Amino acid sequence: MSTYAAPLKDMLFAIREIAGLAEVTALPGCEDATPELVGQVLGEAGKFAREVLDPLNRQGDQEGARLVNGAVTAPRGFKDAYRQFTAAGWNALGGRTEYGGQGLPHVVAMPVQEIWNGACLSFCIAPMLTAGVLEALGIHGSPGQKKLYFPRLTSGEWCGTMNLTEPQAGSDLSAVRTRAVPEGDHYRIHGTKIFITWGEHDMAENIVHLVLARTPDAPEGVKGISLFIVPRFLPKADGTPGERNDVRCVSIEHKMGIRATPTCVLAYGDGAGAIGYLVGEENRGLEYMFTMMNHARLGVGIEGVALAERAYQHALEYAKTRVQGREIGQKSGDRVTIIHHPDVRRMLLSMKSQVEAMRALAYFAAALLDKSKHHPEPAGRQRSHALLDLLTPVVKGWCTEQAVEIASTGVQVHGGMGFIEETGAAQYLRDARITTIYEGTTGIQANDLVGRKVGMEKGATALALAAEMQGLASKLTAAGGSLAPISGSYAEGVNALAQATRWIVETFPRDPRAVAAVSVPYLKLCGTVAGGWMMARAALIATAQLKQPDADREFLEAKLATARFYVEHELPKAAALAREVTHGAGSVLAVDPSKL
Numbered sequence: 348m349s350t351y352a353a354p355l356k357d358m359l360f361a362i363r364e365i366a367g368l369a370e371v372t373a374l375p376g377c378e379d380a381t382p383e384l385v386g387q388v389l390g391e392a393g394k395f396a397r398e399v400l401d402p403l404n405r406q407g408d409q410e411g412a413r414l415v416n417g418a419v420t421a422p423r424g425f426k427d428a429y430r431q432f433t434a435a436g437w438n439a440l441g442g443r444t445e446y447g448g449q450g451l452p453h454v455v456a457m458p459v460q461e462i463w464n465g466a467c468l469s470f471c472i473a474p475m476l477t478a479g480v481l482e483a484l485g486i487h488g489s490p491g492q493k494k495l496y497f498p499r500l501t502s503g504e505w506c507g508t509m510n511l512t513e514p515q516a517g518s519d520l521s522a523v524r525t526r527a528v529p530e531g532d533h534y535r536i537h538g539t540k541i542f543i544t545w546g547e548h549d550m551a552e553n554i555v556h557l558v559l560a561r562t563p564d565a566p567e568g569v570k571g572i573s574l575f576i577v578p579r580f581l582p583k584a585d586g587t588p589g590e591r592n593d594v595r596c597v598s599i600e601h602k603m604g605i606r607a608t609p610t611c612v613l614a615y616g617d618g619a620g621a622i623g624y625l626v627g628e629e630n631r632g633l634e635y636m637f638t639m640m641n642h643a644r645l646g647v648g649i650e651g652v653a654l655a656e657r658a659y660q661h662a663l664e665y666a667k668t669r670v671q672g673r674e675i676g677q678k679s680g681d682r683v684t685i686i687h688h689p690d691v692r693r694m695l696l697s698m699k700s701q702v703e704a705m706r707a708l709a710y711f712a713a714a715l716l717d718k719s720k721h722h723p724e725p726a727g728r729q730r731s732h733a734l735l736d737l738l739t740p741v742v743k744g745w746c747t748e749q750a751v752e753i754a755s756t757g758v759q760v761h762g763g764m765g766f767i768e769e770t771g772a773a774q775y776l777r778d779a780r781i782t783t784i785y786e787g788t789t790g791i792q793a794n795d796l797v798g799r800k801v802g803m804e805k806g807a808t809a810l811a812l813a814a815e816m817q818g819l820a821s822k823l824t825a826a827g828g829s830l831a832p833i834s835g836s837y838a839e840g841v842n843a844l845a846q847a848t849r850w851i852v853e854t855f856p857r858d859p860r861a862v863a864a865v866s867v868p869y870l871k872l873c874g875t876v877a878g879g880w881m882m883a884r885a886a887l888i889a890t891a892q893l894k895q896p897d898a899d900r901e902f903l904e905a906k907l908a909t910a911r912f913y914v915e916h917e918l919p920k921a922a923a924l925a926r927e928v929t930h931g932a933g934s935v936l937a938v939d940p941s942k943l
């Protein structure tokens with residue numbers, strides 16, 4: 348069993364060089380995130396993750412959460428770890444300073460989240476959801492709601508959850524039926540929510556549910572959904588938890604992965620009705636919830652990066668110790684560890700290079716989130732916002748789909764032992780499997796990408812991004828040396844993306860069904876090429892840094908090797924994906940659903 352080690356060098360390289368830490372620290376309100384501080388924060392987070400969270404991962408998976416007489420208990424060690432986590436101030440890292448947070452920008456907070464996820468995904472979904480609640484209430488909550496809930500959610504004394512899903516309302520939230528009946532200064536909530544992550548547990552003294560529900564005279568569909576704060580314990584006048592609200596956990600799911608998280612069925616209003624407080628205005632709930640979901644979507648993309656990294660570390664350790672066979676061409680002599688076999692090296696390199704590309708893209712998006720909030724010029728905020736909007740479904744959809752594949756490759760590296768639970772490789776695959784489903788399936792992310800983000804915008808942001816990527820090809824050629832050979836494949840990948848984007852823009856207004864039929868290949872194409880863009884940028888930076896006398900040669904040469912591998916092995920997939928986009932819709936739409 349390997350021990351999680353935060354890949355600090357690569358994380359810091361991605362934060363500083365690819366996401367552009369200096370640009371973020373130049374923004375008003377982000378000045379404190381100096382490179383030294385970021386290095387220290389990541390170092391300490393890595394230590395905490397290794398010592399406190401990593402040991403919980405396997406045990407939590409085996410033990411699972413338990414529901415006894417309506418009370419949910421997290422697996423052994425979780426409650427104490429959460430106490431240590433909040434006491435050390437980790438929950439408050441990205442929180443607003445006026446409520447006790449440390450106000451660090453997303454370009455730091457997201458990498459720290461990667462570290463928590465890499466050590467124990469089940470644990471850190473709880474603080475991730477709390478951060479999402481803070482994000483939503485920070486924008487849409489009233490001053491009174493912020494005053495009451497922010498300090499405790501920021502410190503982590505209280506946890507947050509998101510309550511969207513109902514049995515008939517999964518991807519299609521217009522079908523939400525939970526009712527909210529006005530009563531004085533509050534509402535009475537009645538209904539059932541399913542699949543609520545950390546919906547009930549014993550780690551925090553209170554849980555703040557953000558719940559989607561309909562008021563009695565609300566219009567049909569998504570325009571009739573409102574958002575409510577429903578605390579498990581109703582806060583007293585002094586803010587401390589008071590009377591138990593009418594919400595209870597009636598069951599928890601038995602799951603394929605993330606078994607330590609309680610995934611709850613919550614019954615609201617079995618009695619007089621759970622007391623809920625409206626956020627913002629009635630009927631704008633889904634719009635508000637999207638603030639939380641967009642934040643959470645990037646967070647789930649980071650989960651993908653983290654699990655893929657963890658699977659890589661685990662596979663690498665195994666490959667260095669498992670002895671099997673001889674080097675190709677050797678009939679006698681010592682048997683070797685499997686890392687000596689070219690195909691095993693190929694698998695490991697494919698895992699490593701993809702993780703680095705995914706990480707760079709996710710951190711790049713995190714920096715855009717900071718710029719979209721803090722840029723002093725409205726045009727600067729708007730530009731970052733548009734690019735972030737485009738990349739959010741890509742980070743979520745692509746990084747998580749990749750994570751499943753990478754964790755599966757990790758099992759493959761282990762051979763038969765990967766299929767056996769004792770080695771732990773299978774857990775990463777099982778845990779990764781949910782990431783392509785919750786916070787909107789890959790299909791839903793892809794619909795959003797081709798529809799709202801590319802089609803409706805007539806490709807303005809996507810084509811501008813492709814043009815920016817194209818500009819890098821000539822820089823690679825000009826740089827020469829080891830970069831010249833990758834410039835051709837890089838340019839082909841970017842051209843494939845531009846061509847497929849033009850097809851989406853042209854087809855969307857006249858045949859949106861055709862576009863929907865190939866939306867997932869398009870999302871994967873965007874991710875594959877954006878990943879190549881990140882790796883090509885990394886290669887250029889590494890080449891320049893290698894000329895400096897104090898360069899970290901080992902790290903930078905390894906970066907050039909993974910960049911080259913990515914461009915030679917991953918980027919060629921772009922051409923096939925682009926062809927699938929431009930030529931693949933017909934075969935999908937030609938088949939009558941009744942014939943399947």
Ligand SMILES: Cc1cc2nc3c(=O)[nH]c(=O)nc-3n(C[C@H](O)[C@H](O)[C@H](O)COP(=O)(O)OP(=O)(O)OC[C@H]3O[C@@H](n4cnc5c(N)ncnc54)[C@H](O)[C@@H]3O)c2cc1C
Pocket residue numbers: 509510511512516517518519541542543544545602610781784785786787788789790791794
């Ligand atoms: C472990 C776990 C934790 C979860 N945590 C939470 C939580 O904390 N809070 C919460 O509110 N929910 C949570 N969920 C619910 C989760 O977000 C939903 O399961 C997810 O959004 C998909 O909805 P569904 O399961 O109803 O699937 P469906 O919507 O029925 O989808 C089934 C299939 O149809 C496809 N599909 C559906 N509609 C479309 C469409 N329009 N276009 C293309 N394809 C489509 C989907 O991509 C999918 O492949 C959780 C779920 C799980 C399993």
